[in-house]
Amino acid sequence: MEYFIIMNLCAGGNNGQKIWPQIKEQLKAAHASYQVVFTEYTGHAVLLTQQLLSRIDATHVTDAVIIAAGGDGTLHETLLGCKRYYHDHASDQQVPIAFLPVGSGNDFARAVKLPRHWQQALNNILACKQATMINVGHYIDLDNQIDGFFTNNFGIGFDATVVHLANHSSLKHHRFWGKFSYIASILNVIINFKSFQADIQLDSNQQLTFKKTFLLTTTNIPYFGGGIDIVPDASVLDPNLDLVIVEKPSLWQLILFISMLFLKRHLRLKFIHHFNQKQLVVHTQDDRLGQIDGEELGERTYHIKFDTVKYPFWIGHN
Numbered sequence: 121m122e123y124f125i126i127m128n129l130c131a132g133g134n135n136g137q138k139i140w141p142q143i144k145e146q147l148k149a150a151h152a153s154y155q156v157v158f159t160e161y162t163g164h165a166v167l168l169t170q171q172l173l174s175r176i177d178a179t180h181v182t183d184a185v186i187i188a189a190g191g192d193g194t195l196h197e198t199l200l201g202c203k204r205y206y207h208d209h210a211s212d213q214q215v216p217i218a219f220l221p222v223g224s225g226n227d228f229a230r231a232v233k234l235p236r237h238w239q240q241a242l243n244n245i246l247a248c249k250q251a252t253m254i255n256v257g258h259y260i261d262l263d264n265q266i267d268g269f270f271t272n273n274f275g276i277g278f279d280a281t282v283v284h285l286a287n288h289s290s291l292k293h294h295r296f297w298g299k300f301s302y303i304a305s306i307l308n309v310i311i312n313f314k315s316f317q318a319d320i321q322l323d324s325n326q327q328l329t330f331k332k333t334f335l336l337t338t339t340n341i342p343y344f345g346g347g348i349d350i351v352p353d354a355s356v357l358d359p360n361l362d363l364v365i366v367e368k369p370s371l372w373q374l375i376l377f378i379s380m381l382f383l384k385r386h387l388r389l390k391f392i393h394h395f396n397q398k399q400l401v402v403h404t405q406d407d408r409l410g411q412i413d414g415e416e417l418g419e420r421t422y423h424i425k426f427d428t429v430k431y432p433f434w435i436g437h438n
């Protein structure tokens with residue numbers, strides 16, 4: 121195999137920087153043939169992926185695998201780069217994506233049961249013999265007709281606000297206090313968050329309105345926020361997406377929600393709504409923050425159509 125690595129040295133609070141020399145050693149010891157490019161800014165992996173695919177095509181490499189080495193954000197951009205490239209080269213065979221998790225959240229790695237330690241994950245990639253087709257989230261922004269993809273989730277409201285606060289905390293990259301900054305951000309959001317109206321259209325064309333939405337997450341995998349099991353049964357092998365809407369909870373409802381979350385029974389609560397759908401349209405009425413695979417989308421109203429598409433992944437054992 122010929123491995124094309126997209127390496128984010130900043131992932132996991134510069135964890136990538138620390139372990140890149142060891143990754144190189146392991147690749148050398150395995151006599152793996154590889155090329156590497158390094159991301160330099162947010163969004164760069166999209167362009168790097170397109171350039172790599174163009175190079176793979178031009179040099180007629182037939183056994184290429186693209187390794188996204190970073191966190192969920194790097195994987196997200198790599199998928200977007202692949203999808204954009206094949207949009208313009210529809211007849212080409214799609215190069216599979218492998219994921220080497222060196223980020224902080226790594227929810228996708230959890231979801232597809234990759235080894236959590238990068239060394240074992242790299243061994244898995246090197247031992248893998250064939251790609252697995254999985255479903256990834258696809259959306260069309262109905263306000264501007266731009267589309268995009270996500271491996272994990274697209275959230276509006278609470279989760280996006282936590283992502284925003286954690287990203288802008290001065291303690292984000294501190295090894296110890298970074299975790300506390302995340303918890304402090306969550307408490308801050310819970311206390312101050314203003315609910316918003318969301319209108320939903322389901323597969324059956326049924327329209328639903330939730331006037332006091334607190335959290336609205338469309339998810340392709342069980343986890344968000346670094347291991348929170350929001351839809352325990354969600355699977356990348358399920359062509360449907362899951363939508364979870366939590367209405368603004370009172371204090372006791374919040375305590376109940378958190379307790380039930382630990383027991384993975386929170387979806388039974390009456391202020392939580394769960395839908396498993398082939399297609400969804402979400403229309404929010406008030407400006408709120410959005411997030412996609414842990415990357416910020418900005419504060420606005422959202423009018424989004426969701427479904428899934430397939431892409432080959434180099435994950436071995438699913």
Ligand SMILES: Nc1ncnc2c1ncn2[C@@H]1O[C@H](COP(=O)(O)OP(=O)(O)OP(=O)(O)O)[C@@H](O)[C@H]1O
Pocket residue numbers: 128129130131132133159160161162163164190191192193194195197222223224225226227413414415
């Ligand atoms: N050289 C760079 N300098 C600054 N930012 C970068 C660089 N390369 C990539 N980025 C950005 O770093 C951000 C975080 O990357 P990523 O999500 O992969 O890691 P993470 O946040 O540590 O992991 P996770 O999302 O799993 O918690 C992304 O927005 C990415 O585009």
